Amino acid sequence: MSYKCSRCKRDVTLDEYGGVRCPYCGHRVLLKERSPDVKEIDVK
Structure with missing residues (x-):
């Protein structure tokens, strides 16, 4: 699963x-x- 750091904006894998x-x-x-x-989604 891939994540992105909110400070440096780099891709991170845990x-x-x-x-x-x-x-x-x-x-x-x-x-x-x-x-x-x-x-x-079909809403009726």
């Missing part, structure tokens, strides 16, 4: 034991990348 922290700047707020797919 490993299981590394914790939630950007390896480049150390910031702890990471944003989950959204897929470009659009879901349509």
Whole structure:
């Protein structure tokens, strides 16, 4: 799963034991990348 650091804007991939922290700047707020797919819902 890919994330983006909210401070330095670099792409980050997390490993299981590394914790939630950007390896480049150390910031702890990471944003989950959204897929470009659009879901349509039919409302009746």
